[in-house]
Amino acid sequence: MPGRVLGAITVTATAGLTLLALAIPASAHTPTSKAECVADKAVVSVKLASYARNGNTVVVKDGETELVNTSFGDNYEKSWTRAGDVAHTFTIAVKASDGNQYNYSKTLKVEACVKPTAPSTTTTVSKPSTPAESTPPSTEVTTSTTESSSETVPVTSTTPVGSGGGEGEATPPLASTGASPGWLLLSGLGLVGAGAAALVVVRRKRAA
Numbered sequence: 583m584p585g586r587v588l589g590a591i592t593v594t595a596t597a598g599l600t601l602l603a604l605a606i607p608a609s610a611h612t613p614t615s616k617a618e619c620v621a622d623k624a625v626v627s628v629k630l631a632s633y634a635r636n637g638n639t640v641v642v643k644d645g646e647t648e649l650v651n652t653s654f655g656d657n658y659e660k661s662w663t664r665a666g667d668v669a670h671t672f673t674i675a676v677k678a679s680d681g682n683q684y685n686y687s688k689t690l691k692v693e694a695c696v697k698p699t700a701p702s703t704t705t706t707v708s709k710p711s712t713p714a715e716s717t718p719p720s721t722e723v724t725t726s727t728t729e730s731s732s733e734t735v736p737v738t739s740t741t742p743v744g745s746g747g748g749e750g751e752a753t754p755p756l757a758s759t760g761a762s763p764g765w766l767l768l769s770g771l772g773l774v775g776a777g778a779a780a781l782v783v784v785r786r787k788r789a790a
Contacts (some may be wrong), residue, residue, distance in 0.1 A: 613686040617672050619695035620663075626672045626690060627661035630654065637679025644670055666695030 610632035617626040626649075628642060633656050640658055642649040649662045664670055670692045678684030 611684045613676055615674050615688050617690035617692045622696045623666040624664040624670045624692045628674055630658040634680040639677045641675045643673045669693050
């Protein structure tokens with residue numbers, strides 16, 4: 583009798599320990615995840631520990647881009663590196679094979695790790711284009727000068743009125759003798775005086 587009681591206790595204890603051993607891993611599901619900037623890159627990490635030995639699944643996305651979609655056993659750990667010059671939104675979905683109460687979902691956001699360098703802007707003030715001044719067409723004024731083959735210079739002659747002739751008759755110029763006109767006048771007067779004296783002498787002779 584005591585042997586049977588002892589056997590029953592032993593079986594009960596073994597069954598309890600077995601159930602406890604199975605219950606401990608089941609209740610120890612430990613999902614962890616994080617997203618951060620590492621060396622100017624966006625890095626997302628997932629670590630799943632103490633899950634059932636098979637039938638679990640994990641899906642990780644970066645926005646609409648699927649990074650992984652796979653099944654795993656009791657443990658799973660992986661990380662992904664993404665571009666650091668843009669913001670990221672990571673989603674993690676874990677489905678446990680031993681009960682929906684062990685499922686895991688998480689959304690992680692990371693801002694751009696590297697700020698884009700703004701291009702240097704140089705402000706150039708452009709002057710409004712001034713239309714080129716139009717040069718008026720050159721007008722050539724051609725003056726046609728007609729020159730006669732021989733230039734005729736009009737000659738104006740003044741004709742003195744002669745003592746005995748009509749108007750318009752030219753008196754020939756006196757010949758240049760080289761003698762002074764005064765001496766000529768005195769000589770003429772002398773001749774006239776001599777002629778008068780001779781005439782008086784002749785008349786006296788006739789009267790006698």
